[in-house]
Amino acid sequence: MPRLRRVPREEVADPLTAFFYDRLLTAGGTATGSPGDWWEVFALDPAILRHCVKGFQLYRKSALDPVLRELGQTRAGWARQSRFVYSQHCKQMRAIGVPEEKIRAVASWQVSTVFGELERAVLAYTDALVLDGGRVHDEVFAVLKKHLPDEQILELTYITCMYEMHATMARALRVEFDDREDPITEVPAPEGYGTRDIADELA
Template sequence: MPIISELKRSEVTDPKTLVRFKEMFGDREPTVEPGTVNGTRGNLWTVTAHSPAAMEILEASIAIMLKGDVMSRIYKELAIVRTNWNIGSQFTFSQHIKVARDVGVTAEQADAIHCWQTSELFDPIERLVLAYADDMSAHNGRVPDERMRAMRDNFTDEQIVELTYCISLWILHSVNCRALRLEWDDRDDPIVEIPLPEGYAWTPGN
C-alpha cells in the first residue's frame, strides 16, 4: 500500500484530475475497485490527486514525452528507461520499457539497456543518449564537457532541452514512486543485512 492515503473520486475537486480519473478508471471508484486501463493498480493517480499542482507536473511530463516534437521518441524512451533503471524504480522502468518497444526500440535493445556500455546493439547516437542519461541520473547531473560537445554536434539546442527535461522529470517520478511506495514500487529494500546462521560468530576481517 502507498505510504499516504488515496484520494476518493468524491473527494476530488480539481476538474482536470476528474477527467484523468475518468480516463484511467472509467466510472469505478478506484480506491474500492483499483485498476487502470493500463493494467496497473492506479495509486499513482489517486495519491498524486492530493495535489492538483503535482498532477499538473505529471500531466506535463506525459505531454513532453508523447507530444514534444523536436526529439525522437526512440531517443527519449532510451533515456527515460535507462534513467528509471538507474534510480531503481520497478514501476517507471516496467512501464517505459513497454513504451520503448512500442516506439521502435528492439526487444534485444530493451533487454540490453542495463548493460548498454558493453552491448553492440546501439548505434553511436543511441550510445550518446544513454551516456547522457547516465550523467544526469547516476552521476548527479555532472555532464562532462566532451559529452555536451558531442550532444551539441548531433542535436539542436531545442532537442537537448527536451531530452534533458524528459530525463529530469523521470528522475522525479522514479524517486517519488519509490518514496511513496506507489504501484510496483511498493516493495521492501532488497539490500538488507543477512543474519549469521545459528552457531556462527562474526570474526572481524573475514
C-alpha cells in the same frame, strides 16, 4: 501499499483529476497492469497532479526523436532503480516500434552493440545526469552536439531529469511497482552465534 493516503473517486472534486480517474483507472488498476495508485496519491494535491500532467504533455510535443526521449526515460528508471518508471517506459518503447533487443539492452548498454553513436551518447548522458549528478564528460556532450540542435539537447535534459524525479518519488512514496520492501536488510546469523567478534577470528 503506498506510504500516503489514496484518494477514492468519491472524494475527487477537481475536474481534471476526475477525468483521469474515469479514463485510466478501473477496479483492477490501469491498462498497463499497474495498480494505478500513482494517480490516487497525487490526487491529494490537484495542483501537483496538474503540473505533472503538463510535463507529460510537454514532452509529447517535443521535437526530439521519441526513441531518444524514451531511451533517456527508460534508462533513468533503471539507473534510479524504479521498477515503475523502467517498466512503463519499456512498454512505451515497444509502442513506438523500438526492437526488443534494444529494449532489453538498455540495462546493459555499455557492452551492447545494438545502439548507434547518438543512442549511446544519450544513454551515457542519462547516466551522467542520474548517477553522476550532472557531471558530463565533454566527449559525451560533443556527440550530442554533433547530432542534435541545442534546443533538442535541452529537451532531452529536461525530460530525462523530470523522469529521474518521477522515479525517485515513486520509490520514496512506494507507488505502483515501487511498492516493495528494501532488499538490503541484515541476514541473521545462525542460532547460537551470539555476539562473537568475527574480526578476532579473521585476525
